[in-house]
Amino acid sequence: EVVLTQSPDFQSVTPQEKVTITCRASQSIGSSLHWYQKKPDQSPKLLIKYASQSFSGVPSRFSGSGSGTDFALTINSLETEDAATYYCHQSSTLPWTFGQGTKVEIK
């Protein structure tokens, strides 16, 4: 199966700072990489699909990039409501897999 490794595992950030989370795949997955935001007691919310396509209704401060094995999620000008755990997910090869998650805390 495709193993996704996110970095860092945890990040403490001041509001208005820029945040970058990376996701590395164990083999090339093209652009079949998606990003989700999950808050406690809520279901995950799709932010970015196919590496760089913003999902409907997602604030423009969220953006994605990458292809092949290396991907990134960027949050420009972090807001307090962005405190959450972020997961990457690949849909190139079954079984579909997720990264271990990156928890973003607001200082």
Added chain:
Amino acid sequence: QMQLQESGPGLVKPSETLSLTCSVSGGSIGGYYWNWIRQPAGKGLEWIGRIYISGTTNYNPSLKSRVTMSVDTSKNQISLKVASATAADTAMYFCARREDTFDIWGRGTMVTVSS
């Protein structure tokens, strides 16, 4: 707006079968893959498997021998069964619609496996 709602027993005894239902409202279940995903407390997300309206399924090999999914088009429901449950199956279980990715999720239901 399509909505998903998971339901089922919150407590299952070890070695018994964990059974959950995902009820879909606001639209038909036709034309999509329906998925189950779980998250143990303090851990990450794990894809369990998917089912299409035709009954075609794909399961995660880590659970394949114990998992069964089914679809009831008359009730707009998708079901999940996990046989021989153990404490390792204790988790929040989500159903999710997949068009080209998981775009609509249920709120999840917590299942604890304990005697």
